[in-house]
Amino acid sequence: MEQEIALDVKDLRITYKCLKSFSIKQSLLKFKKAKTEVYEAVRGVTFSLPKGEILGIVGKNGSGKSTMLRAIAGIFSPDSGIIDLHGNSVSLLSIGVGFQKKLTGRENILLSGMLLGFSEEQVRGKMDEIVEFANLGKFIDMPVKTYSSGMHSKLAFSITAILEADIILIDEVLSVGDARFKKKSYNKMKELISNKDRTVLIVSHSAQTLKELCTSILWLHDGEMKMLGDTDEVLAAYDDFMSK
Template identity: 45%
Template sequence: MAVKTDTTNSEDYAIEVNDVSMIFNMASERLDNLKEYFIKLVKHELFFEEFHALKHVSFKVRRGEVLGLVGTNGSGKSTMLKIIAGVLEPSEGSVRVHGNIAPLIELGAGFDIELTARENIYLNGALLGYTKEFIDAHLDDIVDFAELRDFMDMPLKNYSSGMVARIAFAIATVVEPDVLIVDETLSVGDVFFQEKCERRIREFIESGRVTVLFVSHSLEQVERLCTRCVWIEKGEQRMIGDTDDVCQAYRRQFN
């Protein structure tokens, strides 16, 4: 898989987030083009301000649990997922993940649009740690789930974003992971494929073996799938607890 972490720990927790903060340096003035940016950078005339995307967030996820992350746009949810997936390194604090991760974040980000869908399946599979032999054995499963068999030898640049998402989701979930990270994946593509993706995630959940970290702007989806929730707002952890309690509290802020 894409991220391999500590698999020897026998604790009950699949994910441990300990006092995590994430700070980005942002340019303090607006620049109109890249040339202007580099000129100011070379002349040491470019100043940066710190943006705190996350501020001392802590939570643990038990093995087999389904945890939702809720919060308004720009609150740090996706940043938190990327830290857990190993894409970003936290500025402060630590994260431990026990097992293999299937990160459904920015589906298709590792694809080459000049290559065909078939070639991209092998390329993306390699990025996830799959061997050619593994992809050979599971190619039909991937293609059948994506429902794009007639388009396998078409360059990806001719695909719609929904078609790309179908391929990416099918590859990432072709086998059952230890930890599944889902970031707005189910909002891409047509409603029928969204339902198909949700059914596959539900199968993972019902197995009791897969830990799921789930982000969606649809509170109804979070309430259907998640047993507990963490509410992050403007980088700060507001609440953690039962899904119904957290979602009700989250809704009240808009009333």
């Protein structure tokens, strides 16, 4: 029986335009526009992910991992290529993404849930469970701008874990937070992954986490696909490459 595809990425290309430093005085005197440099962060990436699979993504810093996740989540628009979610809902877990800092944690739960496509009634029905899992105490009713990175991670993970989108994108958040929450979030992730209908993409520098959770690994290098395949095989090749 042919596996149902949850996500298709075809020839994905994403570029940034970087402005060169150029003073206002120089601009006025020379009447020149500030020069721009184009940086291609993702270069022709193509892969298909079957429903229920857990794909780990590795690569050195600056290889395009987070940029690609943000494009899949709809935060960035690709310059070219196709991202086909096949009608699935998608949620991105990433520090510093998705919260309104002036709003409280509770207000952000409601906003985030509705942005994920859930109704206000559905989010309110899960509110107590999300608040309990996050375990932020009185901070749940304080502005998110007062949160530490660990508290931000707890709230972000709790929203995604409890509301359960079809495709979950995780960008390094399993390694943030206190030891107790790390264990709780890791166990919750294993529980989510056991659901054969849920598809997950994980960016992580922890080889142990990827070995334990992932069914396959995608290795990105300078924005390009270097390898895609069996978890142990790709991680071994990546480790060998990085140790040279």
